[in-house]
Amino acid sequence: MTExxxxxxxxxxxxxxxxxxxxxxxxxxAVSDVSLGVRRGExxxxxxxxxxxxxxxxxxxxxxxxxxxxxxxxxxxxxxxxPREEFKKTRxxxxxxxxxxxxxxxxxxxxxxxxxxxxxxxxEDDEETMKARVVxxxxxxxxxxxxxxxxxxxxxxxxxxxxxxARAISLNPTxxxxxxxxxxxxxxxxxxxxxxxxxxxxxxxxxYVFISHNLADVKKMCDRLAVMYLGKLMExxxxxxxxxxxxxxxxxxxxxxxxxxxxxxxxEIVVLPGDTPSPINPPPGCRxxxxxxxxxxxxxxxxxxxxxxxxxxxxxxxxxxxxxxxxLPEGFDQPMVGREKVPGR
Amino acid sequence: MEQVLKLRNLKxxxxxxxxxxxxxxxxDLDIYHRExxxxxxxxxxxxxxxxxxxxxxxxSPPALIRMDVLEFDGRDLTQxxxxxMQEIRxxxxxxxxxxxxxxxxxxxxxxxxxxxxxxxHYGDSKxxxxxxxxxxxxxxxxxxxxxxxxxxxxxxSGGMRQRVLLAMAFACxxxxxxxxxxxxxxxxxxxxxxxxxxxxxxxxxxxxxLLVTHxxxxxxxxxxxxxxxxxxxxxxxAPVKELFTNPHHPYTVGLMAxxxxxxxxxxxxxxxxxxxxxxxHKPSGCYFHPRCEYATERCRREMPRLEPMGRDRQVRxxxxxxxxxxxxx
Numbered sequence: 001m002t003e004x005x006x007x008x009x010x011x012x013x014x015x016x017x018x019x020x021x022x023x024x025x026x027x028x029x030a031v032s033d034v035s036l037g038v039r040r041g042e043x044x045x046x047x048x049x050x051x052x053x054x055x056x057x058x059x060x061x062x063x064x065x066x067x068x069x070x071x072x073x074x075x076x077x078x079x080x081x082x083p084r085e086e087f088k089k090t091r092x093x094x095x096x097x098x099x100x101x102x103x104x105x106x107x108x109x110x111x112x113x114x115x116x117x118x119x120x121x122x123x124e125d126d127e128e129t130m131k132a133r134v135v136x137x138x139x140x141x142x143x144x145x146x147x148x149x150x151x152x153x154x155x156x157x158x159x160x161x162x163x164x165x166a167r168a169i170s171l172n173p174t175x176x177x178x179x180x181x182x183x184x185x186x187x188x189x190x191x192x193x194x195x196x197x198x199x200x201x202x203x204x205x206x207x208y209v210f211i212s213h214n215l216a217d218v219k220k221m222c223d224r225l226a227v228m229y230l231g232k233l234m235e236x237x238x239x240x241x242x243x244x245x246x247x248x249x250x251x252x253x254x255x256x257x258x259x260x261x262x263x264x265x266x267x268e269i270v271v272l273p274g275d276t277p278s279p280i281n282p283p284p285g286c287r288x289x290x291x292x293x294x295x296x297x298x299x300x301x302x303x304x305x306x307x308x309x310x311x312x313x314x315x316x317x318x319x320x321x322x323x324x325x326x327x328l329p330e331g332f333d334q335p336m337v338g339r340e341k342v343p344g345r
Numbered sequence: 346m347e348q349v350l351k352l353r354n355l356k357x358x359x360x361x362x363x364x365x366x367x368x369x370x371x372x373d374l375d376i377y378h379r380e381x382x383x384x385x386x387x388x389x390x391x392x393x394x395x396x397x398x399x400x401x402x403x404x405s406p407p408a409l410i411r412m413d414v415l416e417f418d419g420r421d422l423t424q425x426x427x428x429x430m431q432e433i434r435x436x437x438x439x440x441x442x443x444x445x446x447x448x449x450x451x452x453x454x455x456x457x458x459x460x461x462x463x464x465x466h467y468g469d470s471k472x473x474x475x476x477x478x479x480x481x482x483x484x485x486x487x488x489x490x491x492x493x494x495x496x497x498x499x500x501x502s503g504g505m506r507q508r509v510l511l512a513m514a515f516a517c518x519x520x521x522x523x524x525x526x527x528x529x530x531x532x533x534x535x536x537x538x539x540x541x542x543x544x545x546x547x548x549x550x551x552x553x554x555l556l557v558t559h560x561x562x563x564x565x566x567x568x569x570x571x572x573x574x575x576x577x578x579x580x581x582x583a584p585v586k587e588l589f590t591n592p593h594h595p596y597t598v599g600l601m602a603x604x605x606x607x608x609x610x611x612x613x614x615x616x617x618x619x620x621x622x623x624x625x626h627k628p629s630g631c632y633f634h635p636r637c638e639y640a641t642e643r644c645r646r647e648m649p650r651l652e653p654m655g656r657d658r659q660v661r662x663x664x665x666x667x668x669x670x671x672x673x674x
Contacts, residue, residue, distance in 0.1 A: 049532040050503075156620050157388075186387040187559060191603045191616035198612055213533060216605035220612065243607070257533045259540075259562035261604045263589035267566050269541045272534040275502045 003037040003073075004175055004207050005061055010034045010070035012056050016280055026281045030056040032231045033070070035306070038175075038224075043201065043208040045218040045225030045239065047254070051276055053231040054211050058177045061209065062094045063087065074175070092122065095168040099180035101160035105152040111138070111163055112148045118170045137166040140203075141196060158189035165196065169204065177209045182217070194221065215258050219243055224312070227251050230279055230287040233306055237313035247315045249292050286318065289336075298323055298332025349521050349553045350376040350399065353414035357394050359407055366624045368394045368408075370577040374555075376521060381547060381554040383564040383585075385600075386574035387621055392557045395574075396523045399555075400440055401430050418520050436466040439514040443526040445506035449498040455509045456482075456494025462516040481512040486542055504535035508542065515546050522547070525557045540566060561604055565589055570657070573597050576622055576632040579651060582659040593654060593665040595637045631662070639664050 012031040030053045038044040046054045059065040060072060063079050072079045074090060082090060098104040105114055115134045116124075124130055135145045141162040152160055161181060168176060178197065182190045194217065201208060212218050218225055219239065226236035227250065235248040246252045253272040274291040286292070289299040299318055306316040315321065323332055352374040359366040369391040376382045386392045397403045398410055401422060415422045417438060425433070434440075442448040450458055456478050463474040475494070482490035485508045498506055507527065514522050527543065528536040544567060547554050556567055564571055564585065571588045573581040573596065581594040592598045599617040619636040622628055630647050634640040643663055651661045654668065 049534065158620060186621065187561075187600060187603050188387060188617040189620065191605075191614035192618075194614045195616055198614075214605070215533075216607050216609070219607055220605050220609055220614065253534060255607070257537045258607055259537070259560075259566055260606055260608075261562045261565050261589070261601060262606075263565050263586055269537050269544070269566055271537050271541050273538070275504055275535070276532070 002040050004040040004075055005038040005209070006071075006073040006076075007034055007036050007057075007061070008071040008073065010057070010060060010067045010072060012053070012060055012065055013068045028279050029231045029282055030279060031060065031067075034228075034231075034233055035070075036226055036233065036236055038207060038209060040174075040207055041205065042223040043210050043221050045222035046209060046211045046228065047213065047215065047218055047225060048228035049213060049276055051230075051279060052228040053279070054228050055179055057228070058096070058179055058209060058211055062096055062175075062177055063091055092118075092171045093173050094175040094177070095171070095173040097161075097164055097168050097176060097178045097181045100184050101157055101164050102152075102184070104164055105160060107152050110149050110151050111143070114152070114163055115166045115170055118167060122171060133170070134166075137170055140169070140200065141166045142192075156189075157185050158192060161185060161193050162196070165193075165200070169200065169206075172204070173206070175207050175209075177211070179211045180213070181210075183212070183214070197221075215254060227254070230276065230282055232287050233314070233316060234288065235313075235315050235317075236306075237308075238311075241310065241313045247309060247313075247320045248288075248317045249294050249319070250288050253291075253293075286316070294319055295336045296332060297330075297334050297336055298328055299336075301329055302332070347378040348375060348416075349378055349418055350374060350555070351414055351416040352399060353412065355395060355398055355412040355415075356410070357391070357398055357403065358409040360409070361625070364625045367577055367627070368624060369398065372574075372577075372579055374399070374572065376553050376555060379548075379551050379553060380569045381544075381556060381567055383556045383558060383568035383571045384574060385558060385561060385564055385571060387559055389576075389621055389624060390574040391577040392574050393525055396440075396525055396555060396557050400434065400438065400523060401425075402440075432466075435462060435519070436517045437520050439517070439519040439522045441510050441514045441522060441524040441527050443529050445503065445510050445530070446498065448510065449506060451498055454495050454497055455501065455506075456496075459494070459509070459513050459516060462513060466517050477516070478512075481516055482509070485509075485512045485515070485546065486538075487512075502535075503531055504538060507531060507535075507539050511539070511543060511546060515550055515552070518550055519552060521553045521555065523555045523557065526559070527556070528563065529558070529560070536563075543567075561601060573600075576627055577624070578632065578661065579659070580633065580661045582651070582657075584657055587655075587658060591667045593658070593660040593667055594633075594662050595639055595664075595666060596633050598666055599636075639666070 010031060011033055013027040013029050015027050016025045048054045056065060060067050066080055112134055115137055116130045119130055138144060138147060143162055182193050210221050222239045224237060225239045227234045229250050235242060235251045246255055256270040257272060272291060277290060285301045286299045286304050289295045302323060304316045304318050305321060306314055307321045308314050309320055355369055355372045357369040359368060372395050384392045403410060459478040460474040463469040463477050478494055479490045482493060487493050487508055528539050531539060568585045570584050572579050575596050581597050592601060602615040603617055617636055622632060628635050629645060631644045631649055634644040649661050649663050651659045654660045
């Protein structure tokens, strides 16, 4: 299968400035050294907690953010080296669906204006063709021609998200980034929207990057996925393989933290201690070491390599890959205990 | 068992330009000593309005509030003056809100905000209050509590802020805590931490807890008894084990099926058709009938009553599932 989107060692850093704007205090390493490929026709999941850089990575894929380093290849072409006109043309084939359908739709536009806006920008000016196309799109997402002149405020959250989807597919894109498309919606509407996305994918031959913090959704939706923590990939590859045998302690913790809705007598809540540390000037070693239940002394200073452990299953963890053969601190493979893990020590 | 809260026939109506919004239509609630009761429903079902009415936090006007009984710890709250309510709120009846960032004062250190509880309710001195605050922060699992007490809310992480709210709610060892979506704004791993702390504190302090949430997985871990609300009415009431093993109301069944699980098959989501009805134009008969696959002519005409169904269970449905040989699948 060919890759529609390839990231090669992509990093996105944002400078943090202090009182004097020219003095750089540090940088937020939102995404650092990420390489991955999204294959044509698949649903690729991007999982992680807030602040892990998944949205920044998605924005980089569609060209909304320019990477500090590395390449973003869309259908084999480096997106950020294209001349402006070419870039705009390519951008039409990649679209986004946003998380919050309440703030992503202009409240003063009616449905027709909202859905036809991308066509207007492309240079379409025939009202009749546009209207027919908008009605066709509305029917595809489960709305009707009667809704054409209504405003976002007349719709419920689920219906607004349908408008957002209609807008995103209006220019026949091939690549869609869905950034937490259901996390603002009610449980009973949640499933409706995900089913709609699955149906559209099949009908229009779309490729999705599906961003979510809900692992159960990701497991059901995705063919392949990547787990991020503090700007780095922890584990990536085939979804079935990762869920069947999660290798990274962070992936294991995430899966354990999913509260199942089955009732069981013991009602145990599995806890991963600690908070996500700040992405400003992160430590040199593994980004997860402070919260990792299996951290070893070497994890603090030696960054783990991102290696393929079985076909289409990549992990960045010393426990799985072993330490590299280079100058290692003393006792690098000893487990860390108690106070050693307190941040700042 | 000692009853902490008794609410009968609560009705809340908001008059608007578009018509009357009947937010809550005759809700009864019972909470006993040391138990955790969950009030579950989707947005707009009236669960938050119910909890605010119990705290007597709803402003009237605009809200029109009627209730037959509101008894808290043997006292009739409907007869209390605002001054008396202020004595009760925080001390005996506390609340935890969803969004810790907006419910904490951004220009006061979190320590001072917790100190206020002890100074206001017990008349403690500054030093005595601070000692208790540091102890409370320690109990709730905040590292270096002495230093953290001098932090402002924006200097703490989301999970930490939620813990500060917990410390504040448990400060005076209240009889009942109402937690309105306490973990919705948090990340998965942090949510598990906060829930575990909340449960530990509730058991340790012997407090009763009313957990208002839309998340059935939280209910499965935390609650002893559950009330399910839909469009302003209780549709099902059951002990947690019975609710999850044998739900009776089609809405409860649908809601449970709609929550994705790690064990499910791929690429297909079970959905409830339609949307939650607008609170201004509620359907005739049973409010759930337009979305219910078992609806009959009678459901379209008549609102079912909340009928008892076995021990400590009630269901508002003419055709309850999972009863007498009918399968709930």
